[in-house]
Amino acid sequence: MMPDPFILRAVIAGLLVALAAGPLGCFVVWRRMAYFGDATSHAAILGVALALAFDLSILAGTLVTALGMALILAGLAGRGWAMDTLLGVLAHSALALGLVAVSFVPGVRVDLSLYLFGDILTVTAADLWVMAGGTGVILALLTWRWQALLTSSISEDLAQSMGLDPARERLVLTLALSVIVVVGLKVVGALLIAAMLIIPAATARIYARSPEGMAWLAGIVAALAVLGGVFGSLTWDSPTGPSIVSAVAAFFAGSLAGRAVLRRVMPSEPVR
């Protein structure tokens, strides 16, 4: 039985997001950048507004604003403001400003929920090529810089003493986070992209014994959640993006419960 092409496209789109978000999310978790992902993706709504207002492609608009937000954050970090305050200010300001700006765009009635929560079933073949390109860029960056990224996530001092430049590695991650926003916008939407970064990585952490293992596992967890979410969405006619995130949340909860059981059964086994 061959599934409908739009379902096939949805599954492929979801898997492309999962493939990039899993490993990238590990760095978000390791470096405590959870809010950073939020701010970058919320800025995408502002990008949507700008793109509509100036008749640019949504893709270009979101990429530019996400990147702009990421660079502003990277620049402001360590200048006296507590990071969570700064992110709270910028993330919500960008979101609010974007929502207001969209309402001013003349002549277009925009269904914003498409961008806030994604609509994976509207993904076109052209979208898929763009997403594949974005996922390719992210995976290439992570593979190319893996040792350096990992080392500077462990200790910036140590990285510097090895001749690495932690600032450059931060920039690589910033860039990758902006790209994932574009890749994920139609799949899970601006509000839930950060969830696809954090929850698979957090789930993988429960089982992983090495950084590489955690990255692989996060990708696999994210991919399984995509399959589960799309299936659930078709079965119960629920919104696809939130269904995918619910699926990954269920993975996380199940893994925690599984670990608790494991600990009771084999108390001597060091699980972490």
Place this chain on the structure above:
Amino acid sequence: MPGLHRKRPGMNAPLIQARGLSVGYDHAPPVLRDVTLALRAGEIVTIIGPNGSGKSTLVRALLGMIRPSAGQVTRKPGLRVGYVPQKLHLDGNLPLPVSRFLRLNQRLSDRQVQHLLTRTGVPALARHDLATLSGGQVQRVLLARALANAPDLLVLDEPTQGLDQPGTAAFYRLIEAVRAETGCAVLSVSHDLHVVMSASDRVICLNGHICCEGTPSVVSNAPEYRALFGLGTGGALALYQHHHDHDHGHDHGHDRGHDHGHDHGHAHAHDQGPKAAEGCAHDA
């Protein structure tokens, strides 16, 4: 006893040399100013100074991790440095077995990993997760990683922060043993006076600039040092002095297998005693 060291020509090209080194960030008074020093092969040099005196900054500038605003640093070509950072802020989010950590920037066989961990006294930890180790164990793992490339110079930035006194003493004994075995120079940063002093050939007392330097006994008697660390250390220093005379009275001649060759082999820049500078305690 600086006078006892004979100068031997030929082997004295310093590993690292700084001339007129200053480090500052815009619109702020410089963290370091006009620091001149040389590190020679096989020396154990300790930089001490109060918090904010620029100790870590000096180390970073010497290693080329930050760019000086004035002056220059020259490192011997091909110098191999083993760096032990201040502390590792690892939490449980990043699963990192000790063996994987040792291989971060270098290829090591299982046997090499085992050898390094055995050398630093933690042979059973290869498969353990770094985040689950005690402070002392982490320091030994950091040291093992630093030793992997057979360094000419071991750099330790406050390596015993958070260790208790026996742990600190044990860690410094390990450093001394490693130095004796490999002949590498050791540059360490500390404010832990007792142990530092007893383990060092030369102490540099820093507070934005070099206040005084010399052998431990010379420095501990220097007025600049006393001014910097105040009266509160009087008792501690006396205690230390006692230890020092006991352990090192014969030029490191205790039974741990120090090689005497290098003890006499390097020239000390401070043969004339402490280099006095202006009063340290009132310095910005």
